[in-house]
Amino acid sequence: MMEPATVEELEQSIRDAQDRFNEGMGSDGDASPYPLLSELRAQSAVHPGWPEMGMIGNTGDGPKTFTAYSFDAVKAVFTDNVTFSTRCYEDIVRPLQGPTILEMQEPEHAVYRKLHEFAFARSSMKRWDAELVGPLVDETIAKFKADKRADLVDAVFMPIPVRVIAALLGLPDSDILQFHRLAIDLLGFRADMDRALAASAEMKEYFVGILAERRREPQDDMVSILAAAEVNGVKMSDEQIYGFMRNLLPAGAETTSRSTASLALALLTHPDQLAAVRADRSLLPQAIEEGIRWETPLLNFMREVTRDTELGGVQIPKGSTMMLSLGSANHDETRWDQPEKFDIFRDRKPHIGFAHGAHVCLGMHLARLESTKIFNALLDELPNLRLDPDAAPPYISGTMFRSPPRLDVIWD
Template structure:
């Protein structure tokens, strides 16, 4: 008989899987993509190819690729979801996650987005705040508060978002670590497609039983809500709900984990701004938005061009792939003064870290709620929170997903 892995073994397995995923996503030391993005943006808002990934120009035959770098160019592509379609994700995402809203086109997309919105109802936020996110954050910090030192990525920013998503899906607490490991493997398909497909199949098998149970005995969770949701006589199929469940954890937990870790890095390396937030918590919402602008957790999106068009004076043929550099757009100096700097006091203008338009992130309000609860708790419970002077200096890494891999801190 094979013994089940211990909690410690599962946690180490998650760390190993995360390291493998980061390596597959271009995390290699403290190299920053932003100097090159600034140079490309200065040359043109739209480039042929995908220059920062080594694809300069386009072949004479075959599918072409273009990349949008300015804020206005990226926003224009997000705004026009007819010319710039998400259909390209069907070949990439569907084999791993099944049918999801990400690849849907109008008018089907509008109907299914309304169905998905039942799961993210604003009316649920207050309950999630008091009954789920707040207690989970408090319990997590209580585990290590007395230690006076920790790696915040490992202790806080990695575990909390995945546990929030698991609770919202109504998954048993005993399954959370296993679930987290599968989600990382699935999201890391660029590094290991075979492992990703295996994880996807295991997750699907698991969700079959979960959905069946929710249909038999509905609870106050997202799966039960989606199983009952209906718009204009349309309901989500079981396969679509499985797709939602497989998509939610990588999409929701991974990005929130990274955005909170990067904000902590920014505040800890700008002590004057950290002290300002510590003293005046009304500054926290703008600090959260500035953190997402300054270090966008997911730097690139893509679209498929459905007809010949022109973007910022560049002809884009039908069938081309349009890459969107959110990292570049959120550092556009024509929109933000000193855009390369982290500054919570800057003039507030909307960033594009949650995308824009018809496919804007469904979970952005949940992400903001989690960030508020996490940082208020850290500042309340860990007095004098600061970087550990005896640990190596932290750095942000990655070219596709970005965040610090460690954040060693101490407190009084």
């Protein structure tokens, strides 16, 4: 498939790819978008243009752009997937990943979402918990437990989610590091489209063989499940399965890597809340949700406006692009008191970090399972886990994807 390389060379190539990706996604030190987002929300729930990205208002005669910043406005867009269509992703995603459910419209979308749901069945989740995620987390932590110090981003939060996805797709261990690099290159199309397209082609070439093999000899993995899935006589085509595979590896791994890393930073910089979770693990689910609300891993989504409409008192013409600021919505002062504050004990209200409505994240239960396993293991296996006082203070960066670039810790 690819030229042989040592594990060390592959791991370094992943770090290099991640650096390129972060740079292309506006990762600029510890600058936070939230003060500006707060100002924009205070002015209006919906703005013309995409102000936090420097696009103020709309000029010219072409399609207009608008951005939703309040929780209610963002939720309203996600709820109405007819007026606010995902068709816009066809031009962006299809060249990179092939046909995916992301760009589908109703009624086709509803049928294919049911087909995709076979791959995320609740019955499978219990088995993944015991047979896949748990052992993988334990094995990963065991490798560095005796070192008494680590960068948790590099040692835990980056490798585990991609290994989970690769295992669910039935990829052999020997290919995982190579695919991790390809996944980052694919997702980093804003930084380097040529590199992303090359990664996509390399992935598809490999997946053609995987799918053909599963059709001949089905196994206990997502590819075999999707190859056999059928709803009302409809089955997924080979191209759609390749699209699913190319979408799942970067999307499912990248967001979970970032959300777990940000939650770890939040807990380690709030020792009282970390102590509370360590003492009472029943607090972990609400800590996970608060982490995603406080630092949403993917800040923006987009939609295409299919008819003239009004949102937040703003008239929006047909053909416009509607940007959705999930980061802003999850910091809406009308929904949460002191939204900039990380507080696992705040009144629990659903966030919108996994989107909402017909296109709500298919993998959110898997993400929560991974987070739960990772944090229970960290607290069990690394006694008195704390920030490394000799390392530079950690910070969160990014304007599209956000998370800490590294998280240096020590333990007893």
